[in-house]
Amino acid sequence: MKDYSVDKIRNICLMGHGGAGKTTLAESMLFGAKATERFGSVVSGNTVMDYDPEEVKRQISTSTSLAPLEWNGYKVNVIDTPGYLDFIGEMQEGLRVADGAVILASAKDGVEVGTEKAWDEATKQKIAKLIFISKVDEENSDFFKVFDQLKDKFGKSVIAFQVPIIEGGNLSGIVNVVTMKAKRFQGKEMVEADVPDDMKQVVEKYHEEISEAVAETDEDLMEKYFSGEPFTEEEILKGLQIGITSGEIAPVLCGSAVNHAGIKLLLDAVVKYVPAYSEKGAVSASVPGKEETIELKPDASETLSALVFKTVVDPFVGKISYIKVMSGVLKSDSTVYNVKKEKTERIAQLFLIKGKQQINTNQLVTGDIGAVAKLAVTETNDTLCTKEKPVIIPEIKFPQPMLSRAIVPKTKGDEEKISSGLNRLMEEDPTFKVELNTETKQILIYGIGDQHLDLILSKLKSKFKVEVDLGNPKVPYRETIRKKVKVQGKHKKQSGGHGQFGDVWIEFEPGPTEDLVFEEKIFGGAVPKQYFPAVEKGLRESILKGVLAGYPVVNLKATLVDGKYHPVDSSEMAFKIAASLAYKEGMQQASPVLLEPISRVEVIVPDSNMGDIIGDMNKRRGRILGMNPAPGGMQQVVAEVSEAEMFNYATDLRSITQGRGSYTIRFERYEEAPQNIAEKVIAQAQKEEGEE
Numbered sequence: 179m180k181d182y183s184v185d186k187i188r189n190i191c192l193m194g195h196g197g198a199g200k201t202t203l204a205e206s207m208l209f210g211a212k213a214t215e216r217f218g219s220v221v222s223g224n225t226v227m228d229y230d231p232e233e234v235k236r237q238i239s240t241s242t243s244l245a246p247l248e249w250n251g252y253k254v255n256v257i258d259t260p261g262y263l264d265f266i267g268e269m270q271e272g273l274r275v276a277d278g279a280v281i282l283a284s285a286k287d288g289v290e291v292g293t294e295k296a297w298d299e300a301t302k303q304k305i306a307k308l309i310f311i312s313k314v315d316e317e318n319s320d321f322f323k324v325f326d327q328l329k330d331k332f333g334k335s336v337i338a339f340q341v342p343i344i345e346g347g348n349l350s351g352i353v354n355v356v357t358m359k360a361k362r363f364q365g366k367e368m369v370e371a372d373v374p375d376d377m378k379q380v381v382e383k384y385h386e387e388i389s390e391a392v393a394e395t396d397e398d399l400m401e402k403y404f405s406g407e408p409f410t411e412e413e414i415l416k417g418l419q420i421g422i423t424s425g426e427i428a429p430v431l432c433g434s435a436v437n438h439a440g441i442k443l444l445l446d447a448v449v450k451y452v453p454a455y456s457e458k459g460a461v462s463a464s465v466p467g468k469e470e471t472i473e474l475k476p477d478a479s480e481t482l483s484a485l486v487f488k489t490v491v492d493p494f495v496g497k498i499s500y501i502k503v504m505s506g507v508l509k510s511d512s513t514v515y516n517v518k519k520e521k522t523e524r525i526a527q528l529f530l531i532k533g534k535q536q537i538n539t540n541q542l543v544t545g546d547i548g549a550v551a552k553l554a555v556t557e558t559n560d561t562l563c564t565k566e567k568p569v570i571i572p573e574i575k576f577p578q579p580m581l582s583r584a585i586v587p588k589t590k591g592d593e594e595k596i597s598s599g600l601n602r603l604m605e606e607d608p609t610f611k612v613e614l615n616t617e618t619k620q621i622l623i624y625g626i627g628d629q630h631l632d633l634i635l636s637k638l639k640s641k642f643k644v645e646v647d648l649g650n651p652k653v654p655y656r657e658t659i660r661k662k663v664k665v666q667g668k669h670k671k672q673s674g675g676h677g678q679f680g681d682v683w684i685e686f687e688p689g690p691t692e693d694l695v696f697e698e699k700i701f702g703g704a705v706p707k708q709y710f711p712a713v714e715k716g717l718r719e720s721i722l723k724g725v726l727a728g729y730p731v732v733n734l735k736a737t738l739v740d741g742k743y744h745p746v747d748s749s750e751m752a753f754k755i756a757a758s759l760a761y762k763e764g765m766q767q768a769s770p771v772l773l774e775p776i777s778r779v780e781v782i783v784p785d786s787n788m789g790d791i792i793g794d795m796n797k798r799r800g801r802i803l804g805m806n807p808a809p810g811g812m813q814q815v816v817a818e819v820s821e822a823e824m825f826n827y828a829t830d831l832r833s834i835t836q837g838r839g840s841y842t843i844r845f846e847r848y849e850e851a852p853q854n855i856a857e858k859v860i861a862q863a864q865k866e867e868g869e870e
Contacts, residue, residue, distance in 0.1 A: 179246060179530065179537065182253040184456040184477055184545040189255045189502075190448055191272045193300065194282030195292025196261035199312045199435050201227045201239055203282065204258040206435040210442050211254075213247035213532070217438075226533035227258040232636055240265050240633055242272040242488060244500070244547060245532045252449040255547045261292045263837045264630035267576050267609030271488045271558070273299055274574045275502040275547055278306035278452030280444070285311050285319035285432070289327045291837040297332055298810070306452050307428040310444060314342045315349035315434045322380075325430055332428065337391055338384040339429040340443065343374060349439050352432065353377060355384045356414060363439060391427050392417030415450075423453045455545030461504045463561075463569035466517050472569065474505040478543050482506035482514065484562045485571040486553075491606045493641050496552045500531065501542065501562065504571055508542045508562070515565040519555040523562065526552070558608050576608045579624035580843060581828035583631060583648040592644050596621070599642030603634055610634060617730075618652040628829055653822045654775060655859060656848050657724030658733045659768035662687035667760025669752050679744040680752030682713060686764040689735035694721055698738040705741040705753070712750035713738050716757030725765040726772055726856075727863035732848065736761075772856040773848040775821040781831065782812050783839040790834050791815055798823035799852075818846060822855070 192200040201220050204227050208214040218225035223234035227243040239260040246255050257272040273279065279300040283293050300307050309328060314321050321342050329336045343351035343360060351362035353373050358381065361368040373381055393403035395417040402409065409417070421427030431447055433440020460473035463483060474480050488500035501508065508514070510528045515521075529536040531549050542548045556562070559573040587596055600612045600623065611624040625631040631648065639645050664685045671678040682705065689695045696714045698705075705713070721731040741756075779800070783791050792802060792815065800819035808814045824843060831839045851859065 179248065179253070179539075181541075181543070182546070184543055185454045186251065187253050187255065187454060187543075187545045188448055188452050189257065189275060189277045189455065189545070189547060190452060191257040191259055191276035191279045191300075191305075192282065193259055193269065193273070193279050193292075193296035194261050195284075195287070195290035195296075196238060198261060198282040198284045198287070198290070198292065200261060200282055201225055201258055203280075203310065203312060203435040203441070204245065204256050206438050206441045207254075207256055207445060208245055208247055210438055211247035211249050211445065213245065226535075229534040231640060232633060235636075238262060240268070241490075242268040243531075243533055246530055246547075247445075249445045250449055253546075254445065254448060257547075261296075262629060263292070263295065263832065264625070264627040264633075266295070266626060267607065268488075269296075269299065270574050270576060271500075273303050273305070275485070275487050276303075276305055277455050277458065277545075278308060278448065279303075280308045280310050280448070282310050282312050283324055283328060285314040285321050285324050286316055288324045289331050293328075294331065294838070301425065304425065306422045307425065308422075308444075308447060308451065309336065309428055309430045311430060311432040312435055314344070314432050315347075315437060315439065317347070321432055328430065335391075335426055335428045337387050337427055337429055339388070339447070340431045340433075340440070341377065341381060341384065342432045342440075343377065349434055349437070352440050352443060353381055354443075355381055356388055356418070357411075358382075358385055361443070366438075368442070388414070388418070391421055394426065395420040395424075419451060419453070422451045423457065461571070463504075463571050466568050466570055474569065476505055476544050478507050480505035480544070481567045482508060482562070482564050483569050483571055484508050484514075484542075486556055486558055486560045486562065487574060489558045489606050491602045493602075497605070498549050498551050499553050499556050500547070500549045502547045503542045503544050505544055507544070508548075510538075510540050514562040515568060516553075516556050517561050517563060517568045517570050519560065521555050522565065523553050523556055525550050557605060574608075577626065577840070578842065579609050579611050579626055579630075580841065581627055581631065582622050582624045582651050582825065584618075584651045585621040585623055586647040586649050588645040588647060592646075593621075595642060595644045596638070596646060599638045599644055600634075602642070603637055607634075615651070615654075617654050620652060622651050623648075626828070627832060650825050653859075655727065655729040655851070656732045656773040656775075657726050657729050657765075657770055658731060658773055659686060659688060659765060659770050661769045663764050663767045664739070665760050665764040665767060667756040667758070667763065669755040669759060672747075677744075677747040678749065678752040678755075679742075679747035680709070680749070680754075680756035681742040682738060682753065682756045682760055683740035684713075684717075684757065684760045684764060685737040685739055686761075686768050687735050687737075689733045692732045694718060694731075695735040696738075697735070700738060700740070705738065705743055706748075709743065709748070709750060709753040710738065712753040713757040716754035717761055719754075720758045720761040724770065725762060726770050727860045728867070729772070729863075731765070732773070736764075772851045772859055774851040774855065776818050776846050776849050777821050777824060777843050778846040779817050779819050779824070779827075779841055779843045781815045781817070781839060781841040782808050783815065783831075783835050785811055785813050787835045787839065788813050788815070791831075791839070794830065794834060795819065798827075820851075820855075821845070 209217040242259045259269040259272040281296045341353045353360045360371040362371040393400045456476045483504045484501045486499045490498045512525045561571045668681045724731045800817040803816045806814040
């Protein structure tokens with residue numbers, strides 16, 4: 179592949195609902211541009227983009243993949259992203275380095291959740307949006323119905339640039355609404371043709387919408403439009419480019435990826451309308467250690483800055499870092515500086531990525547995308563630059579994983595392999611988290627949804643040769659007391675030689691803080707001072723295990739008020755044991771209760787789902803604290819819910835809202851568990867203790 183300057187490079191991200199045909203479209207684009215010799219199929223598992231064994235097995239994209247192609251003197255980097263919401267992190271990686279998005283909507287299925295999500299994410303990133311209505315030649319497809327849905331959903335920026343000519347159920351041509359000319363398919367070729375008579379009226383209506391949109395991009399054009407003068411071809415092109423770059427115009431194109439119909443016209447539109455990276459203005463970057471932002475010129479003469487936007491971990495090849503050059507030139511066989519890790523990295527051989535194929539290249543210029551293997555410390559979201567001018571490129575903001583599960587090894591002794599494999603997978607996937615809960619002794623994994631965690635387990639098995647089961651995380655309950663009691667703890671043992679003697683009277687009562695408060699009120703030396711720390715130590719060790727279900731005890735105040743000692747037989751150990759005996763007795767008498775963790779949950783959902791969400795919260799023993807309007811016709815519901823009721827909420831929320839809802843959760847406090855819940859937890863704890 180020859181070298182291209184930044185103005186001749188286009189990075190486009192294919193987005194849309196799962197099953198809309200993104201991977202097939204990518205395959206058709208590569209085949210049409212002669213970047214691949216055969217047209218692969220998702221069903222056959224031989225596409226360029228879906229090369230991972232998991233993707234072949236599942237017949238869906240689970241990660242973002244890349245392939246470059248050459249078209250009419252331009253280089254187009256095609257970025258194929260997953261449509262399923264569980265893999266939204268992958269979509270955000272691809273979107274962060276794209277200059278434009280091609281959003282797919284199926285002519286059969288219309289606007290779906292994934293279409294909405296793609297639109298929202300591309301809008302947030304402020305990149306040009308093209309909409310491609312796919313599968314227009316399939317049974318039960320309806321281009322015009324789907325176009326109206328898009329316009330209803332996303333507003334007047336959605337404008338038809340193409341209309342399909344359907345004859346006898348087949349796609350026989352496409353009308354270019356901008357030029358008011360048609361092209362008909364003859365074998366593999368396209369020939370100029372007239373707009374069919376029965377389509378002229380609708381094409382003229384759509385053309386008028388284009389003229390209006392062009393007029394709105396410039397005051398002079400607006401005057402010309404109102405005076406009734408027609409625009410020149412140059413004026414239309416300029417107006418459309420301005421509108422598409424600003425996001426005020428989202429052109430709708432159409433075709434059939436399976437039959438390669440309309441794909442070359444789509445590529446023409448990409449190079450014509452999607453702005454080059456250099457046209458989007460200066461690159462903002464922050465200076466490490468300072469609260470200042472600097473601007474970098476997006477061209478080859480600027481100093482180097484590059485963002486690592488994706489990491490792939492292969493047990494055999496090692497780590498591959500995907501990079502977009504934001505300014506300057508990145509060269510093979512060079513040294514760069516990783517600002518965040520404050521270390522230099524050696525760039526051995528750069529390569530372009532075409533699915534799983536690596537194509538060696540000597541350099542990556544501003545705006546281009548490539549990869550490098552075996553960087554020592556670099557991770558996703560790191561910036562590579564020069565040591566002389568360190569800068570930090572804004573990071574990709576990944577969603578927090580909310581669905582948690584506990585890992586249960588299938589084979590004893592696999593813990594180390596599991597831990598190593600999970601950590602490698604975490605390097606690869608910023609939306610996947612692992613933590614060891616020191617209290618419950620469980621390894622917990624967090625993901626976006628069930629499919630996401632299922633994929634992680636499959637990769638753990640195939641790449642790292644370990645199998646695990648999943649269980650619910652244990653809830654970290656607590657225990658406390660409700661009334662004040664005074665009890666004795668006496669330890670006396672006589673067995674030849676020195677005996678053991680310690681006798682204490684301790685008052686237990688609800689305490690002001692979560693931690694144990696220990697005081698002493700000993701008069702007349704009933705217990706010598708040197709034994710006070712032993713009494714406190716005995717209590718601190720004891721509160722790790724409550725008397726109801728063995729959970730740690732909180733909010734406890736213990737006051738040593740009296741006791742006895744023996745000048746020969748007393749020892750620190752004797753008083754420590756005496757204190758623990760008093761603790762057991764005191765806890766039983768002081769009305770012990772079980773406390774459950776309460777979480778604060780903030781849910782963002784469409785207005786239409788409010789009733790269902792509130793009903794679901796009530797089933798979970800939740801308390802609604804408030805409801806607030808949120809942007810985009812959404813509502814925020816704030817509630818407090820028991821942590822034990824929230825394990826499957828990520829899955830249930832998706833089901834209720836068809837994937838449109840999101841939520842955050844954080845620990846708020848402990849409060850007394852209802853009697854029926856406490857009884858179940860205590861019974862389960864006793865059962866587990868009996869099994870040990």
